[in-house]
Amino acid sequence: MEKEQYKQLEQNVTPKPPILKNVVKAFFVGGLICTIGQAVSLFYIIFFNFTEATAGNPTVATMVFFAMILTGFGLYKRIGQFAGAGSAVPVTGFGNAVISAAIEHRSEGLVLGIGGNLFKLAGSVVLFGVVSAFFVALIKYILVTIGVVSW
Amino acid sequence: MKLLGLMLPLLVSLTLLSGCGEKEKFVIYGSSENEKDVESILKEDYVDKTTVIQYDDSMLVAVQIKPWDKWRKTKLEKKLQKKFDEKYPNKKVFVSADYKIYYEANKIKKDKVENNILSDKITELTKLAKEET
Numbered sequence: 372m373e374k375e376q377y378k379q380l381e382q383n384v385t386p387k388p389p390i391l392k393n394v395v396k397a398f399f400v401g402g403l404i405c406t407i408g409q410a411v412s413l414f415y416i417i418f419f420n421f422t423e424a425t426a427g428n429p430t431v432a433t434m435v436f437f438a439m440i441l442t443g444f445g446l447y448k449r450i451g452q453f454a455g456a457g458s459a460v461p462v463t464g465f466g467n468a469v470i471s472a473a474i475e476h477r478s479e480g481l482v483l484g485i486g487g488n489l490f491k492l493a494g495s496v497v498l499f500g501v502v503s504a505f506f507v508a509l510i511k512y513i514l515v516t517i518g519v520v521s522w
Numbered sequence: 523m524k525l526l527g528l529m530l531p532l533l534v535s536l537t538l539l540s541g542c543g544e545k546e547k548f549v550i551y552g553s554s555e556n557e558k559d560v561e562s563i564l565k566e567d568y569v570d571k572t573t574v575i576q577y578d579d580s581m582l583v584a585v586q587i588k589p590w591d592k593w594r595k596t597k598l599e600k601k602l603q604k605k606f607d608e609k610y611p612n613k614k615v616f617v618s619a620d621y622k623i624y625y626e627a628n629k630i631k632k633d634k635v636e637n638n639i640l641s642d643k644i645t646e647l648t649k650l651a652k653e654e655t
Contacts, residue, residue: 422622425653 397457400450404461408434431462438466442474468492551631552576552640563605568598573627577640580614581606582647584624595619616644618651626650 412430415421421429441447447467450458458464469489476488490497514520548564550557553576564572564583568591575582585602587595599619606615618624626647635643 416622417625420650422651422653423620425655426622 393455396453397455399457400454401457401460404434404458404463407437408461434462435466435469438463439470442467442470447471465493465496468496547571549573549628549631550576551627552637559609563609564602566602568594569602571624573624573631575627575630575640575644577637577644579612580641580644581610581616582623582627582644583615583617584627585617585619586621586624587619616648616651618647620651623647623651 408430411433412426415426415429416423419429438447441450441463447458447463448471451464451467458467469492472488472491472493473485476484476491478484479488511520515522547570548561549572550560551574555576560574560581560583564574564585568588569585570588571586573584575584583602583606585599587598591598596619599617603615603617606613606617626643630640630643
């Protein structure tokens with residue numbers, strides 16, 4: 372009984388999260404980040420010898436570089452507070468996770484501090500990315516061998 | 523964040539308005555032989571804009587696919603390549619739907635590149651389009 376009472380009390384006190392507002396914020400800020408990414412991609416296509424297919428790699432590197440600078444100056448967390456998932460889902464969020472861990476453990480030394488903790492947050496992303504890519508490729512390989520789809 | 527509120531409507535309206543400028547949909551450069559035939563091959567409802575560079579027996583076809591059909595970009599590219607290969611078995615035709623190739627092809631036309639370096643340019647762009655790294 373007491374437990375239920377407490378639950379009720381808690382629900383009454385907890386402010387309602389403004390879900391729609393947060394979603395709209397995340398949508399626009401995430402879209403803005405992706406627009407910048409598209410601009411960087413076009414920059415590499417027009418001024419360097421990259422095609423649409425190959426421009427992805429330098430674009431990702433540049434976006435992570437931008438995230439690194441913003442994280443270093445403490446600006447990325449403000450964007451994160453405002454936009455939530457809109458700033459975490461693009462590749463800049465991944466960069467932020469790596470770099471903020473590196474900054475946090477800087478005082479513990481280069482090897483055991485930065486080296487050991489660099490992928491503390493982002494390690495799961497890398498692991499599950501590699502594992503799921505392996506399984507997707509395996510499924511596609513099997514489907515191609517059977518003859519359902521072509522490469 | 524006030525700045526963002528000001529910038530967003532501006533950005534959105536700019537992107538919407540930029541679609542208004544209508545440009546030439548079909549461009550051919552180099553020799554203009556069988557211009558009509560090439561244009562009729564490229565008259566598909568998924569093709570937006572095309573630039574064709576011709577020199578001797580080599581032909582570079584740079585196409586831009588319409589936005590919603592871009593999901594099937596590689597397939598449509600192959601389809602067009604097959605159509606060209608059937609129509610001109612003696613010619614070296616290369617079809618690409620990549621924006622870089624389209625951009626460079628338009629640049630060739632804009633810079634009025636001379637005929638003697640045109641074939642080099644075509645081989646260079648063909649090589650670039652096949653790059654995978």
